[in-house]
Amino acid sequence: MTFDKDKILHYCNSISKNTLMQTLNIQYTDAGPDFLTATMPVNPSVHQPMGLLHGGATVALAESVGSAASFLFVNGEHSEVRGIEISANHVKSKRNGMVTATARIIHKGSSIHLWEIRIVDENESLISICKLTTMVLPKRKTKDS
Known part of the structure; x- marks a missing residue:
């Protein structure tokens, strides 16, 4: 299988329209054979009420990039991916600017994928570190199928 970074980024960004990813302005920006990266302003x-990056927004970014990365490892014609567990440690606050999340595979099983997602700021300072478990399921038929 040939790895086509531009095609992957185009696909990830195109399926984000009218979703939480669009609401949060998440953009997929880099990809490799074992990682996927996205940014969020x-x-x-x-923000949460104190004017800091909300932990929930951070976790939404982490789950978005990790789940998208997991989907890239399966045959989308036959399988789908669901996030089943996520944990996050927020180590530094952020008021403005940009954060970048990079999901890297830790374990790639046939039914379970385990991801580490590091979220950093423009200076590469660690903001949060997350762990995401996704499950690979057989693709379900929809009403349109």
Whole structure:
């Protein structure tokens, strides 16, 4: 299988329209055979009341990039991916700017994928570190299928 970074990024960004990823302005920006990267701007739309990046927005970014990365490892015609567990440690606050999340595979089983997602700021300072478990399921038929 040939790895086509531009095709992967185009696909990930195109399926994000009218979703939480679009609401949070998440953009997929880099990809490799074992990772996927996305960015999210930090501004009042993702703040908690104290004016800091909301942990929930951070976790949404982590799950978005990890789940998308997991989907890239399966045959989308026959399988689908579901996030089943996520944990996050927020180690530094952020008021504005940009955060970048990179999901890297830890374990790639036939039915379970385990990801580490590091979220850093523009200076490569660690903001949060997350662990995501995804499950690979047989693709279900939809009403349109």
